[in-house]
Amino acid sequence: MKALTILQPYAELIRSGEKRVENREWYTTHRGWLAIHAGKGRSMLQPGDLNRWPNMTFGAVVALALVDACVSLADVQRGRVPRELEWVGQHCWAYGPYCWVFGQVVALSHPVGCRGWLGVFDLPVRVERDVAGQIGPVRMDGERRWLPVCARQEEFAL
Numbered sequence: 804m805k806a807l808t809i810l811q812p813y814a815e816l817i818r819s820g821e822k823r824v825e826n827r828e829w830y831t832t833h834r835g836w837l838a839i840h841a842g843k844g845r846s847m848l849q850p851g852d853l854n855r856w857p858n859m860t861f862g863a864v865v866a867l868a869l870v871d872a873c874v875s876l877a878d879v880q881r882g883r884v885p886r887e888l889e890w891v892g893q894h895c896w897a898y899g900p901y902c903w904v905f906g907q908v909v910a911l912s913h914p915v916g917c918r919g920w921l922g923v924f925d926l927p928v929r930v931e932r933d934v935a936g937q938i939g940p941v942r943m944d945g946e947r948r949w950l951p952v953c954a955r956q957e958e959f960a961l
Contacts, residue, residue, distance in 0.1 A: 804926045806838035806929040808919030814841035822896045826901040839866040840919045863914035869906040
């Protein structure tokens with residue numbers, strides 16, 4: 804399973820579904836499910852963040868997010884993206900230069916502790932197993948992207 808380390812409080816905002824865009828300096832071709840790893844660093848925290856999110860976790864996988872697209876913010880502003888991505892330019896968390904656009908997000912009920920890395924990285928097998936155990940049965944498509952399989956399939960756009 805692929806993962807991305809994101810500092811708090813941004814990992815928490817993604818986990819809660821409030822932040823649907825992750826800003827990076829680089830483009831990604833990754834599409835599909837991505838584990839959201841909350842980094843240990845606290846450099847992005849503002850006064851009051853720990854009070855606003857008292858259960859904020861550090862150094863753990865906190866959610867799975869479906870990467871639907873990656874677009875240049877400049878292309879969004881110039882109208883060079885499909886109509887269904889035009890909203891990215893108005894999203895309060897879209898700064899660019901590249902916007903990783905998340906569709907669905909599955910919050911884990913119990914964060915799974917692990918070390919983070921720079922860039923997109925593979926989760927250790929133990930962590931994959933613990934994450935998969937929280938979201939129910941999991942199947943992988945031919946490109947090794949994890950697809951959550953729920954009792955109620957309407958929860959996920961497969």
